[in-house]
Amino acid sequence: xxxxxxxxxxxxxxxxxxxxxVGRQPDMELIGVFSRRSGLTTNSGVATYTMDxxxxxxxxxxxxxxCGGSATxxxxxxxxxxxxxxxxxxxDTHARIPEHFDNVKKAALASGKAGLISxxxxxxxFSLQRVYGESVLPxxxxxxFWGRGVSQGHSDAIRRIKGVVDARQYTVPKKEIIDAIRNxxxxxxxxxxxxxxxxxxxxxDGADKAAIEKxxxxxxxxxxxxxxTVNFISQEELDANHKGIxxxxxxxxxxxxxxxxxxxxxxxxxLDSNPEFTGSVLTAFARGLYRLxxxxxRGAFTVFDIPPAWLSPKTEEELRAHYx
Amino acid sequence: xxxxxxxxxxxxxxxxxxxxxVGRQPDMELIGVFSRRSGLTTNSGVATYTMDxxxxxxxxxxxxxxCGGSATxxxxxxxxxxxxxxxxxxxDTHARIPEHFDNVKKAALASGKAGLISxxxxxxxFSLQRVYGESVLPxxxxxxFWGRGVSQGHSDAIRRIKGVVDARQYTVPKKEIIDAIRNxxxxxxxxxxxxxxxxxxxxxDGADKAAIEKxxxxxxxxxxxxxxTVNFISQEELDANHKGIxxxxxxxxxxxxxxxxxxxxxxxxxLDSNPEFTGSVLTAFARGLYRLxxxxxRGAFTVFDIPPAWLSPKTEEELRAHYx
Numbered sequence: 001x002x003x004x005x006x007x008x009x010x011x012x013x014x015x016x017x018x019x020x021x022v023g024r025q026p027d028m029e030l031i032g033v034f035s036r037r038s039g040l041t042t043n044s045g046v047a048t049y050t051m052d053x054x055x056x057x058x059x060x061x062x063x064x065x066x067c068g069g070s071a072t073x074x075x076x077x078x079x080x081x082x083x084x085x086x087x088x089x090x091x092d093t094h095a096r097i098p099e100h101f102d103n104v105k106k107a108a109l110a111s112g113k114a115g116l117i118s119x120x121x122x123x124x125x126f127s128l129q130r131v132y133g134e135s136v137l138p139x140x141x142x143x144x145f146w147g148r149g150v151s152q153g154h155s156d157a158i159r160r161i162k163g164v165v166d167a168r169q170y171t172v173p174k175k176e177i178i179d180a181i182r183n184x185x186x187x188x189x190x191x192x193x194x195x196x197x198x199x200x201x202x203x204x205d206g207a208d209k210a211a212i213e214k215x216x217x218x219x220x221x222x223x224x225x226x227x228x229t230v231n232f233i234s235q236e237e238l239d240a241n242h243k244g245i246x247x248x249x250x251x252x253x254x255x256x257x258x259x260x261x262x263x264x265x266x267x268x269x270x271l272d273s274n275p276e277f278t279g280s281v282l283t284a285f286a287r288g289l290y291r292l293x294x295x296x297x298r299g300a301f302t303v304f305d306i307p308p309a310w311l312s313p314k315t316e317e318e319l320r321a322h323y324x
Numbered sequence: 325x326x327x328x329x330x331x332x333x334x335x336x337x338x339x340x341x342x343x344x345x346v347g348r349q350p351d352m353e354l355i356g357v358f359s360r361r362s363g364l365t366t367n368s369g370v371a372t373y374t375m376d377x378x379x380x381x382x383x384x385x386x387x388x389x390x391c392g393g394s395a396t397x398x399x400x401x402x403x404x405x406x407x408x409x410x411x412x413x414x415x416d417t418h419a420r421i422p423e424h425f426d427n428v429k430k431a432a433l434a435s436g437k438a439g440l441i442s443x444x445x446x447x448x449x450f451s452l453q454r455v456y457g458e459s460v461l462p463x464x465x466x467x468x469f470w471g472r473g474v475s476q477g478h479s480d481a482i483r484r485i486k487g488v489v490d491a492r493q494y495t496v497p498k499k500e501i502i503d504a505i506r507n508x509x510x511x512x513x514x515x516x517x518x519x520x521x522x523x524x525x526x527x528x529d530g531a532d533k534a535a536i537e538k539x540x541x542x543x544x545x546x547x548x549x550x551x552x553t554v555n556f557i558s559q560e561e562l563d564a565n566h567k568g569i570x571x572x573x574x575x576x577x578x579x580x581x582x583x584x585x586x587x588x589x590x591x592x593x594x595l596d597s598n599p600e601f602t603g604s605v606l607t608a609f610a611r612g613l614y615r616l617x618x619x620x621x622r623g624a625f626t627v628f629d630i631p632p633a634w635l636s637p638k639t640e641e642e643l644r645a646h647y648x
Contacts, residue, residue: 020582024463097648098641123648125460125589128632130647135608135635136449136601139348182594248588257600258344263593270506270588276581277460284459302633304643308452309628311459317422319628323454324421324447 003029004290006283007057009081010067011035011042013245014090017279018065019044025283027313031061058084062293063286066090067279075100079107082115086293088286090120090278097123105300114293116301119285120278121269122146126251128303129267133253137263140255141186145173145194149247149274157222158199161215163207166235168242170198173250181252184262197228200242202235247274284311327353328614330607331381333405334391335359335366337569338414341603342389343368349607351637355385382408386617387610390414391603399424403431406439410617412610414444414602421447429624438617440625443609444602445593446470450575452627453591457577461587464579465510469497469518473571473598481546482523485539487531490559492566494522497574505576508586521552524566526559571598608635 006022008015011033022030023044033040033048040048049057064085068074070093078089082104091100097118104115118124122144130142151171158167177194180187199216203209213230217223253265271277288306289297297305309316314323330346332339335357346354347368357364357372364372373381388409392398394417402413406428415424421442428439442448446468454466475495482491501518504511523540527533537554541547577589595601612630613621621629633640638647 017581024581026462094648098645101644118644118648125456127648128456131632131636131643132449132452134647135611135632135637136605138350138637257341257348257597257604261596261600263595263597263601263604266590266592266594268588268590270590272585272587273581276585277587280581280587281460287459302644302648304633304640304647305631307629307631308455308459309626312455313459313462316628319455320425320442320626321422323458323628324418324442324451324626 003027004287005029005031005060005062006286007031007034007061007064007085008067009034009051009054009064009077010073011037011040011048012067013275014279014282015067016043017273017276018067018282019046019279020276021280021283025287025313028283028287031057054081055084061085062290063088065282065286067282070096075103078115078117079103082108082113083111084113086114086289088116088119088282088289090124090282091118092120092123094123101300101302109299112298114289114297114299114301116285116289116292116303116306119303120281121247121271121274122249124278124281124285124303125269126249126267129251129265130253131304133251133255133265133267137253137255137257137265139257140253140263143181143189143194143252143254144249145178145252146249147171147173147195147247149249149271150242150245152245154197154199154222157219158201158216161212163204163212164201165204166202166238168200168238170200172196172198178250178252181254182264182266184254184264186254192225195226197223197226199228199230200233200238201230202238203232244272245274247271247277287311287313327351328611329353329355329384329386330610331355331358331385331388331409332391333358333375333378333388333401334397335361335364335372336391337599338603338606339391340367341597341600342391342606343370343603344600345604345607349611349637352607352611355381378405379408385409386614387412389606389610391606394420399427402439402441403427406432406437407435408437410438410613412440412443412606412613414448414606415442416444416447418447425624425626432623436622438613438621438623438625440609440613440616440627440630443627444605445571445595445598446573448602448605448609448627449593450573450591453575453589454577455628457575457579457589457591461577461579461581461589463581464577464587467505467513467518467576467578468573469502469576470573471495471497471519471571473573473595474566474569476569478521478523478546481543482525482540485536487528487536488525489528490526490562492524492562494524496520496522502574502576505578506588506590508578508588510578516549519550521547521550523552523554524557524562525554526562527556568596569598571595571601611635611637
């Protein structure tokens with residue numbers, strides 16, 4: 001069997017996650033890593049190329065996995081790269097998904113390629129669970145909780161405060177709300193009411209901790225309205241206990257089938273490394289996209305369009321015999 | 325929009341579950357219930373017909389949902405009914421799934437119809453989670469736990485013992501094993517080692533309770549090897565506290581992406597009524613099968629073959645805008 005030939009564009013945490021995931025798939029081969037930076041060394045030793053060499057690989061790579069950031073890179077990169085390759089990305093700027101989809105679709109239909117956008121765990125695996133859960137339980141309420149996990153955006157926001165040296169912010173879902181839903185209650189919740197924010201902050205010597213704590217807790221869009229706790233710790237403690245990038249969360253559908261007959265549909269992820277798991281999801285869906293394209297799929301797609309069988313390296317006979 | 329026209333074959337608990345589920349879907353219409361028995365009254369008031377009237381409904385029903393038992397009914401009924409209609413069933417005799425699939429495929433290809441087999445929650449929703457979980461985390465271990473819930477087969481087995489008037493058996497997964505897996509351990513488990521069996525038994529006046537308890541606990545295939553508890557109760561208590569048909573369970577994938585970087589993927593269901601939820605899953609997949617057939621799908625299929633988008637009554641634009 002010919003292996004599925006994968007390329008990676010962008011070599012940050014996510015790119016390295018995809019690299020590790022491809023190495024653990026039996027039917028895939030990593031051809032190269034493409035980056036704006038030259039002279040990169042990769043973990044697996046796979047060759048690296050610059051972005052202007054991309055077009056030389058037409059016909060030599062089956063799926064290009066785009067590992068840049070949504071706001072800055074993917075919005076332009078995905079419609080560009082799909083001119084030459086089937087592509088998959090993890091675009092997660094929610095409000096711009098319809099626009100991004102349309103751009104990728106237009107370019108992909110023109111080039112005869114397939115592009116799958118917004119793949120990872122949320123958007124991605126969580127999105128799938130929201131659709132399955134609501135389809136099988138049309139009368140009910142859906143809930144998504146994120147965490148306990150590191151929010152890179154919130155950590156960065158704290159680091160921009162004067163006097164702060166380093167910081168890590170954990171988003172923490174409220175267990176009592178999750179437990180109430182598991183018990184059949186259907187509370188009205190908002191992101192603010194259902195999550196707490198836990199901050200670990202390293203400050204300069206002599207910094208005004210009270211002022212910094214106040215600035216964090218009242219920061220609009222990021223912390224205002226949340227129950228936030230701020231813990232001042234040393235750089236050593238932060239390095240020792242808070243260097244990982246764990247994340248996870250819950251999708252719960254609570255529904256009734258007849259009056260008073262309730263069902264709880266729950267999905268959860270508990271991830272040691274957000275980018276490594278996201279990279280693994282992208283890699284499985286790269287296989288799905290490859291098969292979709294092999295079946296004649298052209299244009300733009302999402303995780304909702306891929307039959308689950310196409311994600312697995314197993315044959316359909318094996319899946320029916322051992323997974324049904 | 326024309327509604328999807330549904331027929332139900334078989335009117336036990338599962339048939340009534342499908343009837344209730346169809347009534348809660350915005351884009352479906354229940355045309356009739358078909359049964360070997362005549363003179364049935366339905367909960368929804370929908371018309372009933374006998375099995376020999378089935379063929380008269382060709383062209384008037386889009387998907388026929390088969391609600392008989394696997395061993396006795398479906399193995400013959402599904403390949404027969406697919407001669408006239410697209411069909412979906414909940415065939416769950418695991419060892420015979422490949423044979424059943426081949427029979428349905430042959431008949432469906434001959435008639436130009438589509439048949440989807442083995443749909444419900446296990447096989448069904450749990451099967452999907454096993455495939456998604458292993459596809460995104462190829463290195464790891466998969467676990468399935470059933471319960472806490474009523475096993476109809478085990479309850480029936482107890483009722484066949486001399487002196488027993490009525491009985492209800494609950495399958496109970498061992499919480500300490502689930503907790504160990506959630507903590508990243510990957511224990512070796514078997515169905516016997518990971519589940520307990522809890523029995524509520526009503527006996528005749530003067531029955532030998534000790535002998536009955538011993539007969540239950542040593543019953544081969546059903547109870548032997550399990551940690552089983554037997555509680556003798558009155559018929560009144562059984563009727564008051566054990567008349568429901570709750571079930572549920574867990575699918576957990578525990579996997580690594582790089583050495584020591586662990587991820588826990590967990591899915592669980594907690595169901596007040598096993599047949600009502602199974603009926604709801606069948607109904608959502610009846611929509612998926614209808615769309616598959618509308619796209620030219622012919623032959624036999626499983627839940628693995630249906631793109632998730634096709635299960636939802638929402639448009640693909642709505643799904644991308646609100647569920648991704």
